[in-house]
Amino acid sequence: MALALTALHGIIFVAILTSFACLNYPGLAIGDAGVTVHVEREYVVLDNGIVQLTLSKPGGSITGVKYHGVDNVMEAMEKEDRRGYWDLVWNPSDRDSGMFQKVYGTEFDVVQQDANQVEVSFRTKWEPSHLGKLVPLNIDKRFVMLRGSSGFYTYAIYEHLQGWPDFNLGETRVAFKLRKDKFQYMAIADKRQRIMPMPDDRSDGRSETLGYPEAVRLTDPINAALRGEVDDKYQHSSENKDSLVHGWISSDPSVGFWLITPSNEFKAGGPLKQDLTSHVGPTTLAMFVSSHYSGVDTVPKFRNGEYWKKVFGPVFIYLNSASEKSAPKLLWEDAKKQMQVEVEKWPYEFPGSEDFHKSEQRGSVSGRLLVQDKYISKEYINENSAFVGLASPGEAGSWQRESKGYQFWVRADVNGNFFVKNVRTGVYNLYAWVPGFIGDYKSSINITVTSGNHINLGILVYNPPRDGPTLWEIGIPDRSAAEFFVPDPDPKYINRLYVNHSDRFRQYGLWDRYADLYPDGDLIYTIGVSDYRKDWFYAQVTRKDGQGSEQATTWQIRFRLDSVHPNGTYKLRVALAAAHLSELQVRFNNPRVQPADFTTKLIGRDNSIARQGIHGLYWLFSIDVDSSWLLEGDNVIFLTQTRCQSPFRGVMYDYIRMEAPAGTVASTDAVAE
Template identity: 30%
Template sequence: MKHLIMTYFIMTKTRPRHSISRARLLAGLAVLPLCASLHASPPAARPVALEEDAKAIVLSNGLVRAELDRASGNLVRLWLGERQVLSNPSYLDWHTGGSQRLARPAVSIPADPRANGGAKAEVVFAQQGRGEIDVALHYVMLPGERALRMFAVFSHPADRREFRMAQARYVTRLSDKLFETVSVDAERFRELPPFDTPVEALGPKESLRFTAGPWQGGITDKYHYFTDAGGHFVHGWTGKDSKLGCWIVYGSTEDQNGGPTRQHNTAHWQRILLKILACSHYGAPNTVAPAGRVWEKVYGPWMLYLNEGDAPAALRADAERQAAAERAAWPAAWIEHPAFAGAAERGGVRGRLVVRDPQAPGASAAGAWVGLAEPSPDWQQQALNYQHWVRADAQGRFSIPAARAGGYTLYAFVGGVLGEFRRAGIVVTAGGASDLGELVWTPGRHGRQLWEIGTADRTAKEFRHGDDHRHWGLWLKYPREFPEDVVFTIGQSDWRRDWNYAQVTRAGTDGRHRGTTWRVLFDGDEAAAKAGGDAVLRLAFAGTHGAVLRVLVNGREAAVLRDFPGDNAMIRAGIHGQYSARDVRFPSGWLRAGRNEIALEQQEGGAPAKYIMYDYLRLEVP
């Protein structure tokens, strides 16, 4: 014990540059320096070791070393070889009207390497009987891994008041001296300035402009690094000079609220690295457990994965391989917790989705999202339980492996097809593999398609700025680019150029923001005008916030649409938030054989954040 306390003291001090052997001797934890190349042969796996005193617990496996604080459950220091990668302690927090953290948690060691031959270390920091929920944070270290693994269990006993959580996350701040390049995906792989670079807030407050140094005038915003949850499993930071990478890696998104299109934070300026457990940004749901409801959920697992290599691209490729290995090994066999469903408690579902639409013979289920979730509410608004989503292949075949046993509704949606497919009453049995066969989806139609604008893919990416939207202040370009608002002529206009990605407000000379009116011009035909019955304007929205939409057909009011979801996606540099769709019916006799006009009047003003973001528009006539 005396030896550990001496080690703890020395590791908090600044070390000489060449102090590997001295630190090794003092730590006594057999930490080996790593090879400089990712392609070098890895060292033989060493047993996990654990040492503890009244203040800290230290885990090591010969590759990495982690120091955990007993009083807070925080990860105080994390070493790869001889380099300490953190600038501040890493912590778990959750937001239930205010930020909550573990405070004086009970500490237990359910897997003690001193008793299991170094096969595994697991340390749990549990907070019970305080507030609406009980929270347990698990740290796990295994032999031969350059990683520290984690998962959290949130529980709501029956005797607690209502629990309402907007966000939960694990926050890591990395060393400014070792890391400078954020790496979220192929598009967002860029160097960012030091953490102490001066900034000014632009509005919203997360949009920051650097005011000094070589980065002066540049803008950063944490929302520029948000990503869709469905296909994302790795993000992190790398260092050009240090040749280090630090990554959040995980193998499943089943714990995520809001389904595969829900957007969450990853990493951003000031060397922040995040694992989001639950998130209500972009209109995603809060996690709500009413008073009297018993609820328990496992979030994770995830890992802090460390690597070394000659180039940032090589470090990312290695992290992606690790993420693929985590997915292939799902469900994680090393977790032993009653709330986590192991492989024996799970089953599979497979089938083939086929789209049959006589008016769109080329429609296909290739690449469709197919998922299992609760029957209600909309899967975008589900948070308490688990969802299981996969991508279909080019023929629409899908296989959902390792789903938790239970009853579900199967959902599917795909780019190019309006709406979604549903099949209720799907039962997953432990150890079973249900074959649903061919599932035929005939998308709903109300008549003959007269025209369409956009692609039904739940985003605005095909419209102007939709393919390059992660910039602050795009709404300021609208008055210059569309001085007369959008006027779109079917058969002549190009939606990539002539349809803005969002219908925003416009500031007048008095500084007040007012709503805008967009017009769609098209030629009707005599048959449609005389057919009788209703025409239907199909409107699909990629996002909305604070909007009221009045629809006029040749000057006649067809509908006033209210109660849209609020998601703030446009002001947060997104091209989608909460998807919704509305059908507007009107007598086909309102149409005429010549030129027709449909006006889309967004009536709400007062702020730039009020907007409508269209996904797709289609007019169907009898």
């Protein structure tokens, strides 16, 4: 048996058969002829002897990818411009409805060509004659192939010139549609991978549509083992910070197709923004901008003819193979290793566009973030690893809604130290949030990063919102509802991937389980008696009445006060992990008082309940509670979600805390049931 060749971290190794005989790491081939580009009348072909990439000309659609004896891993049954492509959804500022548009080039150039790399460009320029028909952007989408690389890169530069029409960019992405006869095993994470349904299984004759078009129940799938399961592309979403590699595996031949995103600096919404990954098609997506799990808040809106330019990518399309059939674990583990290689190489040195900043053009920022909460400790607190990032200047927490600029995020160490490297030149605020504490930190001054410089901010102190000692609390302040009670799904609507899974919230139809569990009345939670892990439903949703209409729900929090401070103001902190077209009204000891003691008014469009997201955008409300609203002895807080036009309207709680007035000593007991 011949020795296998592998390339790890850019170094050529000859792999010993006893360890890696079954896996082909394509890497750098010894004696290869380098990269070539063949420009034909209607096609451009990039070839490095490992992968051959065919692109339409001048449109720039991916019509073919040849690898490891497979003439085309893309779905040849699709039209050529529906196999691999950049696209977007946009609308003029005076319209609500979005328009889908594929990004077709009208001009083609070879940007760079030598034996080590080829970069090609497909450009389209906006003209006044395109008004109302095409998005008002100049777009330069590029493809790069490197010598010895088992794959190719793609990135694009979007530009809106000053004075051009206003518009909203609702979504932009790269989509890859693979051969359905080959790629049937999908991998998103270590514990999120499986044999998937065929796209034909979603047709009317083989499935039934559920509460929205993306979700179907498989009634007659080609693979009988999947009968009765739910397929929904949103079940496979991931947060940006966790979506570094995903893709598909063919069992015969054993080939993997992977989308690797080495940096999230160009994605909208920061590290916690959720988005689609791979799903039945077989489809793999590189999502850059979308309203998923956030609504219009993360949609870039261009007004008053403002100038804007942004580089999306590069992302790496990686292919690997194994000599034995059906080796998903081997291919997945290798894809993760390659992902780490790409992360360590970021920012790439090869892109030919001057708009992509190389490492020497970037700067860095460091410091130490400590937490000070005198009601927890007299000392600074630093044991929790904060999320620390640089994003466009704005208000505290604005990073989660920011979408036009770049963001750079790291996790601080257990001592609060952070180092943000490879930051593009520009003006930023430093933002942070700390698991275990509510609210958001923002630097008091803007930070200007220039090429090659390092800024040490020294010790920074975050004082999370706090007025007085804690009387009681529900949940964990971590911007997720995952710690609350997530029910088992209705057996009719199960996805076996998420049975006994840490992401059990990804099952379809969990919102309907609320009425099953509370048939005669709404949730009542008693401080000191109830357990939020078992007694606090993961989402406050609507319930159907006897005629099938949705009704508002009112939850109760019962607690006991030994005494009430007559001249003090109490504080109720309500942190929401998600909200969709909802209005949360809060009342103290009188469920019918009008107006409510507090209302959020109409908030949220993240649709996280329907999309099995467990969180969307974070909301924090600090409610002043007049002492006259409280009673010595038994008290009840009524939480009413009043908007009930659909079963997907509702809120997910992150954390609730009741604080005594400043300077007092907390004293509370449970209400007897």
